[in-house]
Every structure is written in structure tokens, then in C-alpha cells.
Amino acid sequence: MSDAKEYQQVVTDTLNKFKKDYQNLSKINIVIAGKTGIGKSTLINAAFGQELAETGIGSPITDKINFIQAEGFPVQIYDTVGLEMSAVSQWKSLHAIKELIRSKRKTETEADDIHCVWYCVNASGSRIESQELKYIQQFQKLRIPVILVLTKSFSRVEADKLGAEAQRQLPSLEFVSVLAKATDSQGAFGIQELVELTANKLPEALQTSFSSAQKASLLLKRKQGVKVINSSIAATFTTGFVPIPVADAPLMMATQSTMLAKLTVNYGIDPKTNQIETAIAGALGIFAALSAGKTTVSAALKSLPGVGTVAGGLISGSVGGAMTGALGYAYMNLMEQVALGKVDLSAMSSTQLTELLTESINQLTNQFLNK
Incomplete structure (x- = not known):
């Protein structure tokens, strides 16, 4: 084979290798929990650099969990609803998430597991409800990495105070104060920190997939x-x-x-x-x-x-x-x-x-x- 043909073959093989690797990226499963209106969609889109929450294909897993995925994209989102409703509805939401985590663990494939929970709380509130800390503790007992995401952190100082108080009650809990979308007076912040913290929680085998998917x-x-x-x-x-x-x-x-x-x-x-x-x-x-x-x-x-x-x-x-x-x-x-x-x-x-x-x-x- 001539040098030119051999070189072109290497180029072709590299291109094919890239396309195969890109198509076969391992899936990463993230549960995003929190009340309605706390900015979960904005958070998702900011972290992954596309309108995933809007353009991704949403399909209900249960009446409490909505599954969001996009073709060829390695991150899959499980979005929860009902945490702001009655005590019965809250219990059903928590039960649905715990059952999802357990069912995913039944397979031998690591990529099928739930890899992280982003528990979102509106930082513009004056406190984090004790019930929400109990929910977080339930996920921690299932040995799932949980990150408290303080959304709409218009005051980073106040948001960090809320996070510190949550850590006082749950010492192993890590938090990130986030303003996912800039305002007229303040630039966005916290998304990069959230993405990097999440990456540290993931198994080594999934690092490439997450690095590829995130844009922050x-x-x-x-x-x-x-x-x-x-x-x-x-x-x-x-x-x-x-x-x-x-x-x-x-x-x-x-x-x-x-x-x-x-x-x-x-x-x-x-x-x-x-x-x-x-x-x-x-x-x-x-x-x-x-x-x-x-x-x-x-x-x-x-x-x-x-x-x-x-x-x-x-x-x-x-x-x-x-x-x-x-x-x-x-x-x-x-x-x-x-x-x-x-x-x-x-x-x-x-x-x-x-x-x-x-x-x-x-x-x-x-x-x-x-x-």
C-alpha cells in the first residue's frame, strides 16, 4: 500500500473510531428533585449547553417522575414532581424515587444505575424545610451521591448561609449556590462548580461521558x-x-x-x-x-x-x-x-x-x- 493510501486509511479509521465512541458513550442517570418553579429546567439547560429540558423527549415513568432524554446524548434526567403538594403526594414522590433507584440497581450494568441526585431548593426562601432535609437523608441512606443545589441564589451570601445550615444538620451533605441565568444586575454563577462536583461523584468509567455532555x-x-x-x-x-x-x-x-x-x-x-x-x-x-x-x-x-x-x-x-x-x-x-x-x-x-x-x-x- 502506498504512503498516501496508508495515511488516508489511518484518517478514515480515526474518523470511524470517533463516530463509534461518540455513539456508544455510556449513559449517566441523574435524578433532579425539588418543588415546581425552582428553576430545574433552566439548571439543566445551563449545565448541558442545550435546551435539553425543552427539546429532549419527555416520557412519564410514573405520575411522579418524568424521564428526559435526547437522541445521542449521554445524560438522562429523571425529573420529579409532587414535592410541593400534600403529605400523601410528597410521600408518593419520595417512594417513586426510591423505587426507581432500587430497580436500577437490579441490573449488573453500572451505566443503568442512578449516579447522582440534584436536590434543588429555592435559595430566595428564608429556610430549608426540615421535611426536605429528611428526603435528602433518605437518598443518602441508599448510598446515592446527593448534591443540594440552591437555585435562584440572587444573594450568594444568603444562599451560602442556607447551605451551611443544611450542612450543620447533615454534615456529609455538599451544596452549591447557583444562579443559572444572569439577571440585569448579576451574572450567572455556580453551574461550573456544580458540574465539577458532580463529576467527582461519578465512577471513573463514566467520566468521559459526563465530560463530553457537560458544557459548563x-x-x-x-x-x-x-x-x-x-x-x-x-x-x-x-x-x-x-x-x-x-x-x-x-x-x-x-x-x-x-x-x-x-x-x-x-x-x-x-x-x-x-x-x-x-x-x-x-x-x-x-x-x-x-x-x-x-x-x-x-x-x-x-x-x-x-x-x-x-x-x-x-x-x-x-x-x-x-x-x-x-x-x-x-x-x-x-x-x-x-x-x-x-x-x-x-x-x-x-x-x-x-x-x-x-x-x-x-x-x-x-x-x-x-x-
């Missing part, structure tokens, strides 16, 4: 992205204990391929609305060109230990790791710009993206060398 915290996406890059660097280094001839560089590209696919999934880039293939082709093109000694990357990158001597020689573990790391961080920066809406992949050619990634690599390398 770039920090969370970066942390997950760094894990992917470090793992890829380690894999490349291990491969390089037996130095690979430059002519066989596509063999090492399998690691970069997996890394690029995982980074793209991590940033929640929808393949239906983004020209992902050009980004992948541009990124892999840098590695292929550098290996062949044809790269336009400046001398800054070649100043990394061993990289400047690749052409015509061998790719060792340290060299491959340096190249993989540089490529990974540059691609992660690109995905971040796409997620923020600052880069439109569909409007750029593979060559333009290669130049953009090259510039990013040079900037990252200069930062590394100037430390």
Missing part, C-alpha cells in the same frame, strides 16, 4: 483531555522501546489515532454538524510530515529533545512521546476553540487546519522551551 466547565474537559494525552504519551513511549524506522511511522500513528478520537469525543463535538475529518486529517498530517522530514513546523518544535533528528532515522520512545504530546495539546486547543464556537471546522480546509495546529504546536513548544 472547560476545566473539566481539559482535565479529562490531559488524562487522554498522558496515556497516549505513555503508550508511544512503550512502543518506542523498540525504535521504529521512520518509514514505518504509520504503525505509531495508531496511538495518535486513538488519542485524537478520544479528545474529539471529550469535547462533545457532534459529527453531524462538524467537519471532523478535516481536523483529524490535519492533525495526523503533521505527525506524518514530521516523521518524513517534510514538515513546515518551525525549528522550535525540532528543538524538542530528539525530534530534530527524526528524518531518515528512528522514532524512539522519547521522540515519539514528545511528538504525541505536542500534537495532543495542539489538537485539544483546537477542539476547545470549536466547542466555544470560535472555530468552524466546516469552513476550513485540511491545509488551513494543519497551519492552525502547527501554529499552536509552535506556541506550546516555545512555552516549554522558555520555562
